[in-house]
Amino acid sequence: MTTVQDLRRVDDEAFRRLLDRNAIWKRMVKAGDRLPLMPLLEVDLGPIHLDRLLHTGPLVLVFIRYAGSADCEALLRSYSEKLEPALTDLGAHLVAVSTQEPGRLADLKHRDDLRMLVASDPRHVLIDALNIGFGSPGADKPLGTGRSVLPFATVVVADRSGRVRFVDVRPNWLSPLPPAPIIDVVNSLVTGRSRR
Numbered sequence: 001m002t003t004v005q006d007l008r009r010v011d012d013e014a015f016r017r018l019l020d021r022n023a024i025w026k027r028m029v030k031a032g033d034r035l036p037l038m039p040l041l042e043v044d045l046g047p048i049h050l051d052r053l054l055h056t057g058p059l060v061l062v063f064i065r066y067a068g069s070a071d072c073e074a075l076l077r078s079y080s081e082k083l084e085p086a087l088t089d090l091g092a093h094l095v096a097v098s099t100q101e102p103g104r105l106a107d108l109k110h111r112d113d114l115r116m117l118v119a120s121d122p123r124h125v126l127i128d129a130l131n132i133g134f135g136s137p138g139a140d141k142p143l144g145t146g147r148s149v150l151p152f153a154t155v156v157v158a159d160r161s162g163r164v165r166f167v168d169v170r171p172n173w174l175s176p177l178p179p180a181p182i183i184d185v186v187n188s189l190v191t192g193r194s195r196r
Contacts, residue, residue: 029130029167035059035158036129040097040119043106048095048119051162057091058165058189059158060182063132063151064173066100066142067108071173080114083179092186093117099124099133099151101144124149130156132169155182159189 037051053059062079064072076096084094094116098105102120109118122145127133132154139148153173157166166185168177 027131028169029132029154029156029164031164031167033164035156035162035164036126037162038121038126038129040095040121040126041102042095042117042119043102043109045117048117050095050158053093053095054158054160054162057093058160058186060087060092060094060186061154061156061158062094062096063127063154063156064096064098065150066098066139067104068142069173071176072098073108073112075173075176076108076114076116076118077112078176079179080112080116083182084115086179086183087186088115090183090186090190092190095119097121097126097151099127099139099143099145099147099149104142104144123147124151127151130154157182157185157189165189 035050037049039047039049042048050059062075064076067073079094079096087094096114096116096118099121101122105118105120108114121127124133124147127149132152133149134152136148136150139150140146153170153176155166155168155177156164158164170176
């Protein structure tokens with residue numbers, strides 16, 4: 001069984017081997033899957049429905065641990081500055097998702113003036129449906145939900161039909177996916193051109 005300590009010690013290649021050994025990798029969301037259309041709680045808007053967002057453009061979901069995680073907060077600031085404007089220009093939506101309770105995420109969104117939607121999946125329903133969650137003893141305290149499930153560092157891109165077109169899963173948030181590959185994927189969905 002994979003433990004949190006295992007995940008903290010591994011690099012990307014070792015992470016992939018660890019997932020393969022535990023048969024986790026085969027169950028995780030992958031390109032070609034249908035995006036589960038679960039509602040999330042956006043910290044300012046309340047319930048949001050992914051299918052409604054898809055009516056107006058592609059969807060990029062970035063999964064983070066919680067407000068208070070320095071790595072996750074840095075990622076969101078970077079994505080808000082560099083990724084969100086490019087996605088908006090392409091008619092796409094960027095949603096940051098955490099299992100943390102909405103009030104704590106709202107503090108982060110407002111403090112850092114994040115331009116993206118910031119949503120809570122407090123019962124980790126979407127995270128479970130994508131098979132990207134793992135138990136992390138002690139996470140219930142910062143999450144504030146009485147639960148201890150965190151998502152792997154994951155980016156999921158879905159086209160307007162709800163088909164997943166791109167997935168990036170990493171062992172931790174220390175080396176996040178840069179904005180450029182995400183923009184490239186979304187641009188190819190919008191323009192109909194294949195990625196190189």
